[in-house]
Amino acid sequence: MAETTVKKPEVKEREPLFGPKEKRLITDPLNDNNPITVQVLGICSALAVTTLVYPSVVMSIAVVFVIAFSSLFTSLLRKSIPKQVRMIVQLVIIATLVTVVELVLKALNYEVYKQLSVFIGLIITNCIVMGRLEAFSMANKPWRSFLDGIGNGLGYGAILIIVAVFRELFGKGTLFAGSPLAWQIIGPSSEYMLDTTSISWLGWYQNNNLMVLSAAAMFVIGLLIWAHRSWNPKLVDVS
Amino acid sequence: MELVNIFIKSAFIENLVLTYFLGMCSYLAVSKTVKTAFGLGLAVIFVLGITMPINWLITHYLLSEEGLFGLDLTFLRLILFIAVIASMVQLVEMVIEKFSPALYNSLGIFLPLITVNCAILGGSLFMVSNEYNFPESVAFGLGGGFGWFLAIIAIAAIREKIRYSNIPAPLRGLGIAFIITGLMGLAFLSLLGIDPAAF
Numbered sequence: 001m002a003e004t005t006v007k008k009p010e011v012k013e014r015e016p017l018f019g020p021k022e023k024r025l026i027t028d029p030l031n032d033n034n035p036i037t038v039q040v041l042g043i044c045s046a047l048a049v050t051t052l053v054y055p056s057v058v059m060s061i062a063v064v065f066v067i068a069f070s071s072l073f074t075s076l077l078r079k080s081i082p083k084q085v086r087m088i089v090q091l092v093i094i095a096t097l098v099t100v101v102e103l104v105l106k107a108l109n110y111e112v113y114k115q116l117s118v119f120i121g122l123i124i125t126n127c128i129v130m131g132r133l134e135a136f137s138m139a140n141k142p143w144r145s146f147l148d149g150i151g152n153g154l155g156y157g158a159i160l161i162i163v164a165v166f167r168e169l170f171g172k173g174t175l176f177a178g179s180p181l182a183w184q185i186i187g188p189s190s191e192y193m194l195d196t197t198s199i200s201w202l203g204w205y206q207n208n209n210l211m212v213l214s215a216a217a218m219f220v221i222g223l224l225i226w227a228h229r230s231w232n233p234k235l236v237d238v239s
Numbered sequence: 240m241e242l243v244n245i246f247i248k249s250a251f252i253e254n255l256v257l258t259y260f261l262g263m264c265s266y267l268a269v270s271k272t273v274k275t276a277f278g279l280g281l282a283v284i285f286v287l288g289i290t291m292p293i294n295w296l297i298t299h300y301l302l303s304e305e306g307l308f309g310l311d312l313t314f315l316r317l318i319l320f321i322a323v324i325a326s327m328v329q330l331v332e333m334v335i336e337k338f339s340p341a342l343y344n345s346l347g348i349f350l351p352l353i354t355v356n357c358a359i360l361g362g363s364l365f366m367v368s369n370e371y372n373f374p375e376s377v378a379f380g381l382g383g384g385f386g387w388f389l390a391i392i393a394i395a396a397i398r399e400k401i402r403y404s405n406i407p408a409p410l411r412g413l414g415i416a417f418i419i420t421g422l423m424g425l426a427f428l429s430l431l432g433i434d435p436a437a438f
Binding site: 048121213215219232 | 257258259260263264315316318321354355359361363368407409410414416417420421422424428
């Protein structure tokens with residue numbers, strides 16, 4: 001009897017590879033702890049790319065990759081990084097990964113690379129990446145840091161894509177313009193579709209150029225935060 | 240004259256915050272009172288004005304084919320730029336601490352925060368893609384910093400005023416700050432019609 005009771009905690013200590021705790025690491029940033037609408041991190045390099053959905057998807061993938069792997073590497077090195085120079089070490093890790101992403105994207109899809117222009121480079125100063133390294137990876141094991149990175153990247157990407165869908169749909173009447181999936185949804189033909197006779201819904205719709213402007217991204221995110229906080233009242237700013 | 244044009248263009252027409260969304264994190268986080276916004280704004284002008292020319296020198300004398308090593312090292316650009324910015328911020332912090340403790344205390348934690356302010360790195364990257372020469376890069380840096388300063392002062396003043404307004408609870412704080420920034424961006428759009436060459 002005594003032996004079994006002693007053994008039980010031992011079994012508990014062995015962490016499952018993908019238990020409920022790990023699942024929370026991924027789902028939490030999607031809702032309660034969203035990097036953009038709750039923590040207000042990483043807005044800087046995000047909003048300018050959301051005029052079209054396709055570059056936003058590419059940007060999200062790039063950010064997920066950079067956060068996940070920089071968390072992993074920082075976490076592996078966390079015991080050997082001296083406290084005083086940790087910022088510079090983290091920045092070098094991030095900058096290396098971003099350079100990799102930039103060169104890969106340049107080789108694979110030069111069009112999107114040009115559309116994203118400096119904003120791929122700006123992933124370095126994306127506060128989410130630094131924030132997660134400081135707050136999580138420096139104190140946690142590699143696997144969990146990796147998952148945390150993926151979760152935060154996805155939370156960021158989700159907002160990016162929602163905003164981009166609104167802006168592209170109402171601003172240009174298309175979705176996924178510039179990619180093989182390009183799809184004319186509402187309004188008359190746009191610059192991205194050569195087939196001007198194709199029937200789309202609501203042919204009378206005039207594209208709303210406001211949505212293409214940067215200011216519209218602020219409105220869309222402001223309204224998104226409003227909706228998110230009405231739906232999840234514990235996030236309401238009491239101050 | 241050309242330099243004045245670039246200054247005005249980077250401060251008003253291509254405002255880093257309101258047109259490119261750069262430096263948004265600290266812009267929203269530090270804009271609760273005018274006083275702190277003022278300090279951060281000054282520090283950003285300072286750091287942008289210093290890092291821009293240094294990064295110009297790096298791009299042209301270290302990384303280009305005509306440079307010191309005779310090799311095209313552009314792939315090292317991001318790492319070098321961020322290293323310059325981090326070390327400049329550190330240096331500025333030490334210099335201010337030594338010569339003006341009062342200013343150092345009023346800036347406080349905002350100085351190290353500037354390292355991860357996207358406006359700084361973004362400014363340098365724009366400087367490269369716009370192919371400015373050396374004096375132009377100085378004007379671009381100072382103008383960009385001044386534009387950032389104006390924007391953060393303006394939003395801080397507005398946020399101080401609306402603190403007691405009757406705003407729906409879920410929209411309070413962050414939500415309304417975003418919408419105000421959007422409206423300010425629209426207002427700055429009207430400056431697009433200005434031709435800097437007319438000055």
